[in-house]
Amino acid sequence: DTEVTQTPKHLVMGMTNKKSLKCEQHMGHRAMYWYKQKAKKPPELMFVYSYEKLSINESVPSRFSPECPNSSLLNLHLHALQPEDSALYLCASSPKQGANTEAFFGQGTRLTVV
Amino acid sequence: AQSVAQPEDQVNVAEGNPLTVKCTYSVSGNPYLFWYVQYPNRGLQFLLKYITGDNLVKGSYGFEAEFNKSQTSFHLKKPSALVSDSALYFCAVRAPWGNKLVFGAGTILRVKS
Numbered sequence: 001d002t003e004v005t006q007t008p009k010h011l012v013m014g015m016t017n018k019k020s021l022k023c024e025q026h027m028g029h030r031a032m033y034w035y036k037q038k039a040k041k042p043p044e045l046m047f048v049y050s051y052e053k054l055s056i057n058e059s060v061p062s063r064f065s066p067e068c069p070n071s072s073l074l075n076l077h078l079h080a081l082q083p084e085d086s087a088l089y090l091c092a093s094s095p096k097q098g099a100n101t102e103a104f105f106g107q108g109t110r111l112t113v114v
Numbered sequence: 115a116q117s118v119a120q121p122e123d124q125v126n127v128a129e130g131n132p133l134t135v136k137c138t139y140s141v142s143g144n145p146y147l148f149w150y151v152q153y154p155n156r157g158l159q160f161l162l163k164y165i166t167g168d169n170l171v172k173g174s175y176g177f178e179a180e181f182n183k184s185q186t187s188f189h190l191k192k193p194s195a196l197v198s199d200s201a202l203y204f205c206a207v208r209a210p211w212g213n214k215l216v217f218g219a220g221t222i223l224r225v226k227s
Contacts (some may be wrong), residue, residue, distance in 0.1 A: 031213070041220070043217055044221055045215070048214075075219075102163055104160065105160075
């Protein structure tokens with residue numbers, strides 16, 4: 001299994017809602033990532049988890065809250081988002097942090113905040 | 115800090131012709147370099163990487179890239195373009211000591227039949 005699976009594929013939420021994005025991989029990777037991507041722009045790193053511990057937070061607003069319940073799962077909890085948070089949210093994984101291997105990306109969750 | 119430049123916003127190629135998508139990088143030490151492709155409303159797909167060794171790297175779907183240390187470049191190439199190659203291409207670099215993957219701005223490739 002060489003896939004990173006993200007759910008849901010699409011999400012529309014109001015500014016007062018609470019929702020969660022989910023990411024799952026079964027490749028035994030120990031580093032997992034959240035990226036935010038605006039249309040026709042490069043992905044921007046948000047968070048990195050290494051061995052289920054948060055190792056990088058790129059100064060992301062607290063309305064985004066990551067969670068890594070185990071080595072296969074990565075969640076991104078959303079609360080009180082703004083319309084400008086609308087974007088494609090990508091999850092990725094790699095064998096370990098700092099490894100010279102490629103990251104595998106999921107298909108993304110298209111988030112629209114209304 | 116590492117950085118990547120993709121000097122062309124868009125590259126237009128006729129089907130069957132060779133294509134080149136340019137990438138230059140800046141990093142201290144020996145870089146880890148990657149190319150990814152993204153189709154509309156999809157995630158990024160890995161194409162190829164350079165870590166060490168042979169400067170010519172072969173990857174998926176007939177793509178290859180040449181690492182040039184003196185010019186700090188890692189251009190993506192394909193001998194014969196297909197219409198289905200039309201997509202958004204990202205070059206990325208990771209410093210050998212770091213975990214952060216830094217992406218270029220991306221280049222739209224349009225292959226016309």
